[in-house]
Amino acid sequence: MTESKADKIMVADTVGVEVISTAGVELSNTTEMELANTAEVVVPNDTHSPPRIDSGKEILTELRKEFAVSGKEFQPSSSAITKGTVTGAKVKKPKAVSMYQVDGDLLNSFLSETLCNLPMHPTSHVEVCWAKQYKTTQYSSSGPSGSEDIPMAMAVVTASHFIAKTPWSRYNGASDLEGSAFQIRRIPYLSSHANTFEGLRSRNQMNSRPMQSTRQVRKGIQHANPRLSVICASGMNLIFVGAEVAPWSKTGGLGDVLGGLPPAMAANGHRVMTIAPRYDQYKDGWDTSVSVKLKVGDRIETVRFFHSYKRGVDRVFVDHPLFLAKVWGKTGGKIYGPVTGTDYEDNQLRFCLLCLAALEAPRVLNLNNSKYHSGPYGEDVVFVANDWHTSLLPCYLKTMYQAHGIYKNAKVAFCIHNIAYQGRFAFEDFSRLNLPDTFKSSFDFIDGYDKPTKGRKINWMKAGIIESNRVLTVSPYYAKELVSGIDKGVELDNILRLKTICGIVNGMDINEWNPSTDKYITANYDATTVMEAKPLNKEALQAEVGLPVNSKIPVIAFIGRLEEQKGSDILAEAIPKFIDQDVQVIVLGTGKKKLERQLALLEDKFPDKFRAHMKFNVPLAHGIMAGADILIIPSRFEPCGLIQLQGMRYGIPSMCTTTGGLVDTVKEGITGFHMGPFSVECDFVDKADVLKIVETVKRALMVYGTPAFEEMIQNCMAQDHSWKGPAKEWEKFLLSLGLEGGEAGIEGEEVAPLAMENVATP
Structure with a gap:
């Protein structure tokens, strides 16, 4: 008892x-x-x-x-x-x-x-x-x-x-x-x-x-008899708004958070909705037949809401040609621009539309899929705006709703997933946002860059930080970095110091990434069988990518975007300096063409030692997790990082830079190896950073194959990186907003996805 x-x-x-x-x-x-x-x-x-x-x-x-x-x-x-x-x-x-x-x-x-x-x-x-x-x-x-x-x-x-x-x-x-x-x-x-x-x-x-x-x-x-009914009161009504939501749309950690955190919050007794654009004809997104007219720029646009109820969460998709025109087969499935680093010209209109639609959805959608809740979410809600794409939400909330007695008690939390992307546009574009001039000071920003124009600009993220009730980010150490100075705070450090910021480490989807049930790997395993299964999975991986099959050779792997933030350019310069060791290296990722060509040249130069797969490949990603021995994460900065959490789930220690969430999750000598901090300058490769990679690789190879390395594998697999812990921290943070009537939920078990439920169906 x-x-x-x-x-x-x-x-x-x-x-x-x-x-x-x-x-x-x-x-x-x-x-x-x-x-x-x-x-x-x-x-x-x-x-x-x-x-x-x-x-x-x-x-x-x-x-x-x-x-x-x-x-x-x-x-x-x-x-x-x-x-x-x-x-x-x-x-x-x-x-x-x-x-x-x-x-x-x-x-x-x-x-x-x-x-x-x-x-x-x-x-x-x-x-x-x-x-x-x-x-x-x-x-x-x-x-x-x-x-x-x-x-x-x-x-x-x-x-x-x-x-x-x-x-x-x-x-x-x-x-x-x-x-x-x-x-x-x-x-x-x-x-x-x-x-x-x-x-x-x-x-x-x-x-x-x-x-x-x-x-x-x-x-x-x-059964049809509805005679016995109950009412209770607990939890909050939470609305997560973002440009991505996995598995339907994803380019990085933002999509993973909006995919994984909401079910964990729902498991704790909260009513949860996510709102994201409908980029494709999702087969599991049903037409609600609800549409609203919104003023965007100087036009009136009609958006329609689609809905899917999964794992206790109302998944709402905003349908409009501004989003749906960017579908697979037409623009290569790019969410933000035709190529990496380039915005679509109408991005401001697109995300204005998203913010306006997100403020309408809780009031107009009569959702009844849940056994525990029904009807519209109403107006006593907490909005969680994510990254610059949703920065206008608190602005529109104040001017178009709260000023007229609507959403009087609603609160907004603003979450920074990557401060490097801020939504900087020409200052004259402010007039297109349909906001009063009183908001100009929140957007006003001067930097030294000439993109899109040099000098005075509007900064969406700055406005989101200022106009929201509270600000948080995706790890405690990254929160410290953001207020540490202009380099890590990317010119918003002063604003964040005035506002204050909280950091909560992300979790991961432990259902999708589970070595004991993974359908993509040769030999399933858990902590008790990992040492027997690893050689089998390594041999299968080597055969898959075309490297010499030898389970005794240590395999180092990189999985991520091929861009400067992830340090893939630094890694490309470091590989020739340690490839003479008894080691094989596998790279999986897509990104900038310049880096893809550089890695292709390395593959030609070291055919028995190096492989680069420059296409998105889910089965291969799982195979690398099960078969590789060490993950390398050379990020210049990393707000939280997900790859190291997935690696630990599969018993892979990480070699990583000392930055952001990598500091909070990877412990030196226990679950991985730290290479120290790297320069955040993306315009050139610092030779000192190349040397740090080479030295750390040699240090890790000295530990490989020893009882100490086996202990690190066990330490990795003993970690709990599910969303359960982060969800409770999120709950405490959101309760601190002071929503009238907001209460803590209960500690429940997250609803596991059904077969194939974690896969988007375009």
């Missing part, structure tokens, strides 16, 4: 009638009375309507019908009905929410088949406290599991994942927060449902008792 750290939501049961719930509010038993003599009973109606006020006689009729269905006779009496009221709360209309429960003797068998099968979150537990007997009976999917005598008479259901915070227009409900409101929704019970029930801790101190944790899983089949 252990007590959970999660919160219990107090719910009074009205079997056969919907249940009204408030969070953290103590229910006190006042008087016993017959339900038939009660003048008013508050009954929820539906998602979008205020509750109805019925008489006790009407409720009594419904109860009798319900018990007739269950084969039980319902006889109201003063001992069978207990009235409870909400106390210690800020209550608007009605002044008190009346809650009733029926004596436990009559309901024991009925609740065994209904209440315990509610579609609750995986970390929920059912507990019924009998009115007459003063006993607690705990329920799991197999029925009652024992009783305890306790001095109280009320019914409670712990299911804090049911929360929704959209207020009604005429009813504010009862809560322990001034002005807060809780949405009531109807949830049909399931006769059998995939649930894991766990004990949760009650906020009512007299009800904080240990509860047995049971874990029983059953598959769900929904």
Whole structure:
């Protein structure tokens, strides 16, 4: 018998009638009375309507019908009905929410088949406290599991994942927060449902008792009877907005974050939506038939919303020719420009449109795929804007919505994934953004570059930082670097020092990158079999890329974009200086043509030692993870980095520069080798950085094959780099924004993707 750290939501049961719930509010038993003599009973109606006020006689009729269905006779009496009221709360209309429960003797068998099968979150537990007997009976999917005598008479259901915070227009409900409101929704019970029930801790101190944790899983089949419903209040409504969302669209870490973090937040009891452009005809994105007209520049544009519900997250895609014209086969699938480093001319219009559409979606989309939430997200939401493409969101929120009483309580967090990309444009382009002149100072920026014009510019990222409520980035060390000076802060360090910034390390998708189940590798393995499987996977990798097959030769691998930030130009100059060692090198990546040609020349020069594969190849990436011995990550700067996390998952130590998230995740001599910091100048290759690579390679090869290296492999595989930990840190950060009614969720298990669900279907 252990007590959970999660919160219990107090719910009074009205079997056969919907249940009204408030969070953290103590229910006190006042008087016993017959339900038939009660003048008013508050009954929820539906998602979008205020509750109805019925008489006790009407409720009594419904109860009798319900018990007739269950084969039980319902006889109201003063001992069978207990009235409870909400106390210690800020209550608007009605002044008190009346809650009733029926004596436990009559309901024991009925609740065994209904209440315990509610579609609750995986970390929920059912507990019924009998009115007459003063006993607690705990329920799991197999029925009652024992009783305890306790001095109280009320019914409670712990299911804090049911929360929704959209207020009604005429009813504010009862809560322990001034002005807060809780949405009531109807949830049909399931006769059998995939649930894991766990004990949760009650906020009512007299009800904080240990509860047995049971874990029983059953598959769900929904029945039509919607009579038993619950309402609870917990978690936040979160809207992640970005130019990429994996697996549908991705060029780097931004897409991975919007793909992996939202399901982890949903697992913690929050309602989560992502909004990204619809770059392609995604087969799993369904047309909602909802469209809105938006003013972009001097034109009125119509966007349409597509939707997919996966792993507890509402995936929303903004459909418009500005996005869809950039599809595979027409422009090579490039999201931001025709070639790396070059923007599309209409990028400002494209991402203005994204920001405006993102502000409309939570209000107009009536989404009902979730078992726990339904209807529009409403206006009490937290927007998470990601990188410069979404910097206008807080600006439009203030001018077009909050200035007119809409989204009054909404907050915006701005996340920097890579400060090198800021959205700098000609200053005269400000007029195209449809913002008041009062925002000019937030955008105003002067730099020494001549792209797109020299001198005065507008800087989207600067405005996003200033106008958002709080700013964060993707690792603690990168946050320190951003405020350390002009080099690492890329001329926004002063703004960030004034605003302050928080860093949270990214997680990774442990379902896609899992050596024990990876379908792309020759021999699956875990920490107990890694040393036996590695040679087999290495030989398969060597054969795949055309290198001499020899499992005893150490293989060093690079996977990443071929551009200056990733240090691929430094690596290209370093390879000839260490290739004479007993080693093979494999490079997988695409990027700048100049670097691709340089690597092709190295392959011609060292045919038995070096291979460069300059095409995106998912199976080969997995094969490298399983077969290589060491990853090399020579980034000039690295906000977080994902490749080192994936490498650790497969038992590969990394050789990396001492920068950004690599400092937070790779530990010298434990999970990898640090090469020291590199120059951030991308216009030339610093010879000192080349030497650092050569020296670190030689140092790593001296450790390779020793017990110390085997220990490093085990250390790597012991790391937990899932999104579970980062999601809790994100939750703390977003709660600090002070959204009215925002609450912590519960610690749940992330919904694993179904077969092929993690693959976009263009």
